[in-house]
Amino acid sequence: MPSSCVSELLIEVTRGKLTECVHRGHIAVVDIQGRLLGSAGNPEFYTFARSTAKLVQAIPLLEAGGAERFTLTPEETALCCASHNGEPEHADTALAILHKLGLDESALHCGCHEPFYKPAADALKRSGQPLTQLHNNCSGKHAGMLALCACMEASIQEYTSPAHPVQQKMLHTVAEMCGVSPDSIQLGTDGCGVPVFAVPLSALALAYARLGCPDQLPERRAEACRAIVQAIRKAPYYVAGTERFDTRLVEVTQGRIIGKMGAEGVYALTVPERGIGLALKIEDGAERALYPTAVEALLQMELLSVEEAAQLAGFHQPIVPNRRDEAVGVIRPAFRLKRAE
Template sequence: MSSSAAAQILIEVTRGAMTESVHRGHISVVDFRRHTIAFTGNPDYYTYIRSTAKPIQAIPLLEAGGLERYSFTPAELALCCASHNGESAHAETALAVLRKSGLDESALRCGVHEPLYRPAADALKQSGQTATPLHNNCSGKHAGMLALSVLLQAPTQQYTATAHPVQLKMLQTVAEMCGVAPESIGLGTDGCGVPVFAMPLSALAYGYARLGRPEELSAPRADACRQVISAMRAAPYYVAGTGRYDTRLAEVTGGRIIGKMGAEGVYALTVPQEGLGLALKIEDGAERALYPAATEALLQLGLLSPSEADQLEAFHQPAVTNRRGETVGIIRPVFRLQRS
């Protein structure tokens, strides 16, 4: 295993009998004791982890007593970990989180975009309404950050700033969970305006392994990790939404596997019973390659039953269709994981 290993072709996109495009990337599978279990490409590939950080970013809110103070429901806590569709239930739940901390949607600094779920966007237009920050796919994370800001008695107006107490706690917690020094984490600005973290894929996989199997962490942190997993397991619709992979993966496996996508082709998941974490990066950022690669990795690791694989087949090898809805090709995984 070399830290300078080249990206591997993970996914081929065919049209007819020809491979028309390929997507290269990297995968790292690590257990909760930081042993590398399997990989392809460069398991230490350094990249922004984007929204895969969200479940870990929920931990400081819980360590500060957020569950007791606000009596969050599983759906509300799951939404704090979400990149949601902006469906009506998602927007309403984000508002509920804000109200529990004495705020409303005007406090959100995540920006506005239409719901990711096209029927939800169409329904807004047909009703004569426009999208608000509540429909932003990151509104749950931002609502959680604001709730933590209130708990810390910190200014809510600047909660997205890198030097704000909330963001400092986020950075420290992500660093500790992923086993890296805070100063080694690259910082940028995410699409929703808050700091985004860069680290090796193997560190992200380790963080997810510990999130699902936190037995070696302090009692307060272990409790927070279990609360995050319990919420995402109980309310997977609020992690993503209708038709989304994160939701279906949890539903199909009965919460045995919990995953979270990130923009620009990043995915991370935890298998708590096995103490495993997996992180992958599609180098060109293509989302169409992300879920086939994640599903194939789970299959190669023996972590999906035949029934579960059948239910995830539409994500595993999606059809390429033309404008008439005819199948003209396929998006297929072509990699093999190396075992350590």
Template sequence: MSSSATAEILVEVTRGEMTESIHRGHMAVVDFRRHTIAFTGNPDYYTYARSTAKPIQAIPLIEAGGLERYALTPAELALCCASHNGESAHAETALALLRKAGFDESALSCGVHEPFYKPAAEAIKQSGLTVTPLHNNCSGKHAGMLALSALMQAPTQQYTASAHPVQIKMLQTVADMCGVPTESIGLGTDGCGVPVFALPLAALAYGYARLGNPEELPRPRADACRQIIGAIRTAPYYVAGTGRYDTRLIEVTGGRIVGKMGAEGVYALTVPQEGIGLALKIEDGSERALYPAATEALLQLGLLKSSEAEQLEPFHRPAVTNRRGETVGAILPVFRLQRE
């Protein structure tokens, strides 16, 4: 396990002339041949990947023939990789995917929560409808897991258990893509009930680099990676939704950069054309520090055009406001990447 003593201050939160709070963390930038390009803090910091693993977890569904068997649309495949807002289009797409695989929402074991997107949650309340598992931000991933269970002719009950064939396949795929032995990956339980994987940040960055540039992978795996990246580029709204960083990053860069957030301050992205991946962990788990740090890293790496940086400025240096809507401070990235 890595020591927090090696963490760097990544983001400061100011109020007036003072720094009121700080967020420490770690980052690794790795290419598809596993060369470390840049880092800050401890690039081998060991942490749960959380939902950054979702695009990698979608690979077995494609390798098993799910794209053809279910005639998956880009939106449906992107939703398998999503931590979505729970907007109506997200819930409808999750249900469409389930029905293609012979299920309905009752098969989902992800639990229920209100949509992340407040207007969507309010619309449900005003209509008198009930929030369902389809609105869970992980419903797409779970629908994909059920679809894979059907393809594998595995039991669909207890599909979230670590001993289930689908979850074993997920673990093996994450290990293979990130270049680590399965036995070195720590297992916990994610917010939606499925196993979650702990591994070094540099390994996660390597997995993302290969996801974006799979030229050295076997052809079936490489094809699956290209299908996943292609779907996310085509349908970025389905990876997150209205006002979300993951969606905006893909939209603003025209799909040149594909990123995915994870709970507790984790972020991973790939720049396919450059063959690199980046993984980031905010030690205290704060989401407010996540997007400023990720955007700053992209700027320091020279991966954002000035027009793109301008469009992402609300995420890069968000204002701190009071309850009257007045700007009273800012959330500011303050680190410098070290180059290898």
């Protein structure tokens, strides 16, 4: 289901007085009714949600009573939604979830990679401790999937398969939250081996609007959405980590805005008190364009205060450094959202 609408220039990367590089993409801002409030490029652009889907994928676990059954803490619930840094607290929390299930790291099928946070990766090497799947940024999501297996009395074998009951449950939950049919969602395989879902940006934005303001959803689902939002508000470090935008956005806004990045230039966020969801896609997948676009879109939608924007300035217009750490350019937004009448 290719998208044909031309993308819009979102970000300019300067060096000296010259614009050296540009990044194009798409933005959709909607309310809980799905009404388009703001856009750039094609708000119906069809793309993989990647890790922005994690907050929605956590819903079935809480709907099934997993938080009560396994006495999940806010930190553990947030980690189920995370693309975490692989810092010690993240790995330890993933292991704590597994222990509550009577499992260990060997039950995970997410694979290994070094911690995203370089000091954590360096410390791990110096200590001589082995790199394990617990350090994978998706270990919390996979631990949550294993917990859902227990709640559904489903086998933990092949839990990453698209045909597994847990993955089917997540597919239908994503479809329902996005307001689309399951058949319209094209599946791929994410970096951690589980299915990943392709939806229009406006549908992803709708899922986030509903996540943050779930009053019109069935009560059990609404409770699950509120629990996810509250867990991330209480434990933002566990959804990302040190020096990460997702964590800082929650901290700076005191939980008023909650967002989640995804690989290949996808971002989604919710503003619960306003019933607003926003989703964006950087067409070339460049992460360096992701956060400047998100902050600028929030500013243009008047969803960030001047003080909050100042605290996020390093994400809004980050410098381009040289090898001596001197500023030689800037990554800056270059778009104006089309606002609804």
